[in-house]
Each structure stands twice: as structure tokens, then as C-alpha cells.
Amino acid sequence: MTSWMNKSKFLNIDESTKIQYWTNFEPVEGEKYRDVIVFNYGLVCNIRHFEYQIDFFHNKGYKILLHDYRGHYESETKEGIETITFENIISDLNTLINHLNIETTIHVGHSMGVNVTIEYAFKYPTEVKKMILISGTIFPPQDVMFDSNLVDISEPYIKEIKDKWENQFKLIWKNAYLNPLAKFMVWRGGFNTKKTNLDFVQYYMKKLGQLSPDIFFQLLDEMREQRVIKDLEQIKTPALIIGGDKDKVIPNYLQQILHKGLANSELYIIKNGSHVPQVDFPEFINERIELFLD
Template sequence: MKTIEKRTGTFTSFDNTEIYYEVRGQGRPLVFAYGIGCLINHWHFQIEALSHNYQTIVFDYRAHHKSGSPDDLNNLTTEAIAKDMLLLLDHLEIKSAAFLAHSFGGQVLVKGHQLDPKRFDLMIFVNGFASNPIVDMYGSNFSEKLFHKIKNGFEALPSTVSYLWKIVVDNPIAARVSALAGGFNFHLTKFNDIEIYLKGISSISLEAFLFLFEDMMNFDGRDHLDKIKIPVLIIGGEKDSITPLSYQHEMEQKLEKSEFLAIPYGSHCTQLDFPDYVNLRIEKFLIEHEYLKLNV
């Protein structure tokens, strides 16, 4: 298959934070938003497949990887990332696009639509959610308690907790633990993709990660879902223990023009578990809604 040339760049966002992006292909634009602490590699199968017929656009969130960190942590929020995404369209002189979100990217899309709905032609959510994803995670409030323990520990001993965090995340056992927790299907996702994810999350400042994670917990965009009138595709994994299908079903019920697909054995990263299946379903959705036709 022909290799698609990658164009990279940065732009200065509303608070002077530099945002990194990548563009491939030509045609109608597809904008990708990944999960919290994740990286562009989470979409590599979709980018490779879709760049042959579309212009694919991916970006690093503020405080993630090749993007800069805001001087003021109060600008490290879901809303700030949504603003970055919309300003990226301005920078690339794109009026509107189809948007694809994985996990926390769902909140980013919902907030972005709330800020400027006319920029959205279509939406695709993969293992997405619009509210606090760790409420009753694994059937208890353990995850929420664990978050606050880590946060309190960091506030008391920032250097020590940051050091311990990197040791834990960089440990090879972490890959198997993340799979067992439902983050990946260890039998389907390539081990290299899990390793890349863990190296990526270890490179993010723990202070920034905790601040954004708490904002994610406090975000609730469910009241806005019934205001989204464009076609939406929702994909969930039946083995996703992190954001179970109940989150996607709730979105399906509130969205006026939604289509739903539950993938057997799909984990929290369904797009990495079953890339060909996910790609075919995405392309079917785009074609059915005539998204291959260029704007006149």
C-alpha cells in the first residue's frame, strides 16, 4: 500500500501554548482526539487506512508529548483542549470536519461541539464517554479513592511520588496489568502498542496528568448530548472494564441520530484490538453519510 506523506507543524493556541499536529492525505478532513495520557499511536491503524481517501488530522493535547504545557495549570482542562482542537481547524483553514474520539476524547468532542457546533459534520466515538468514567469503575469506588490517594501523596511529596510513578509505569509488568484491567485485549493488541502507550504516559508530568484527570472526573457533558443533531457512530467493547458499554448506551439514548456497535472481546482500546473491523465500520458510516463528497 502506498505510503502517505506526513506533514507536521505547531500553532500557538489561545494562551500561547504550542500545539503539535500531523496531517496526512487529501480530501474531507477527519480530526482525531485520543484518550487522556495517550498518544497519536493509539490511532495509527485508522490513520494508515483512512489517509488514502481523507485528510487525517491528529494533534497532541497540551502537556502531552510534542505539545507544550500551559504556564497556568488552570488552562489544562477539557475545555482548553477543545479550544485547541477548534483553533487547529482555524490554523489549517478548515471550516468543518468529521471528528473521531477515543475514551476521554469523547469529552473533548462534546465540549468542542458545545463551543462551536457548526464545525462538526459527523462524530465517531470509540469507547467514549461524556461524564466521569471512574464512578463505580470495576463495580466500586476504589479507582476514585486511589486517584485521591495518589493526588494527596503527590501534593505532600511531589518528587518522590513522581519518581515512584515512573518506576511503576516503566515496569514491564505494567503492560500485563493494564491488559488485565481491561485497557487492552492482550491476545489481540500488539504488545508494541501497549509498550508505546506506557512509555508515552510515563513521559507526561504527573502534576499535569493528575490535574487534567481531575478535570475529566468533574466534567459532565450529558446534558448537551440531546443538542447534537448530526449523525453519530458509537463503538464500544464488550470486554471494556474501564468504560463499560453502559456509558456508550447512555450516549446512544441521548443522541438523536446515533448508530451503535458493540464489538465482542473488544477492550478499552477496541481500535487497536480489531483495527480492520473498526476501520470498515468507520468507512461505512462515512460513506453512508456521503462524507467522501467534497464541499462545493
């Protein structure tokens, strides 16, 4: 990752919430910024899921804004986990963008970040010039993950276990990255094992362990309740939809549905790509995004 990411900044959204962010440019008072690339990561993920895109577009001279959602890592909120909603995440991000005097943006969303990006583009259509949507779904993930409703069936029981044995559950959640079997299952389930090594998976799981499991279930419910599908035809922002044809988490046909729903969209399916094709095949993904931006 580039050196400018070693030092983060913070913005107080209000008295109870502050957001951690990074920029590869130093804002100058009175100057306006256009076409800044904003990265929106997935459910209990982190900005490293975009490390190859961040480096690539930084070296190409693009201005970049990275941020952590409220309640994630050092982005704090005293209002409780129930306030970690798409509405508040989008509002926080818009406050941050206005604070930095950014007039227009290009959003890159992965997985749940696709939901964030689409909602943001719907609410602020004149600001978002283009959006790149990677491995997302407009349907409740509980109904489609792993091409079954297994998550929907098991979620209530997992929540019951979490509430009944709270301390034990949190301990297992926090230290799952130390379990070789858990790492292997995540690696096989979400990544192309020939392209992404276990070190990346371990880092992802270690970062996940820094977050409360309650955030996972809160945002999973947010995705269940989201009604973005009814707004798709109103969104005219040019979109590049990317998916991997071997995505086990979010089946590939969901990218086809999203493509049909967004009239001004292009579809790029990468062979042997997993749920994180931007990590599996960064060269191809970066080239395709650059072509779309040009």
C-alpha cells in the same frame, strides 16, 4: 505509521501556548478543506492509539489532522497545568482548524477524547459533520471505571502520596513501562491480550511517562466536573458510538446510555473488544467507520 507523520508542525496559539500537529496534506493559501478527519485521543494517551485508523483512512484518500493537546509532549503552554482544560483544548483545536482553512470536520474520539469530541461538536455544530465516539463515558470516570467507585475512593490518597513524595512518585511514573508487573496489569486491564501485544502497551506506557502525573489528575478532575450530559439532547451531529463488550475500564452499558442520549446516533458493540477496540480489531472498526461515513 505513514511517512508524513515523521515531521510535525507547530502553531502558536498565543504568546504562551503552541500546539504540535500533523497533516497528510499541505494547505494552500486561499483553499478551503472539507470533511477532514480529526483524531482526539484519551487521557494521557497519544496518537498511536489510532495508528490503524490513520493508515486506513489516509490510504482511502481522506485528509487527516492529528494534534497533541496543550501540555502534552511538544505542545507547550507556559500558563500552567491548571489551564489544561476541555475549554482551552477545544479552543486551541478550533484555532488550529481555522488556521488550516478547514471548513468541516469528522471527529474520532477515544476514551477522554469522546468528551473532547462531544464538547467540540456542541460548541461548533455547523463545522462537525460526523463524530465517532469510542469507549467513552458522559459520567465522571471516578464513579464508573472498572464498574466501581474504587478510583473515586483511592484518588485523594494517591494525590496525597504524590504531593508528599513528589520526586519518588514522578520517578516511578516515568519508569513504570520498565516494570513487567505494571505492563502486565495494564495489558490485562485495558486490552484484548489475544489481539494486542505487549510491545504496544510498552510504547503507550513509555509515552505516558513523558507526561507529568499532574496532567493525569488535572484532566481526571476535568472529566468529573464536565456537565456534558445536560447538553446531549441539543447535539444533532450524526454519531457512531463504538464499544467493546469486554471493556473493563469503561463498562459497556455506558455506551448504551450515550446512544440513548444522542438522538442521531448508531451503536456498534464489537465482540471481545476491550477499552481499545480500534487496536484489538482494526479491520472491523475501520470497515464500520467507513460505512458510517459513506
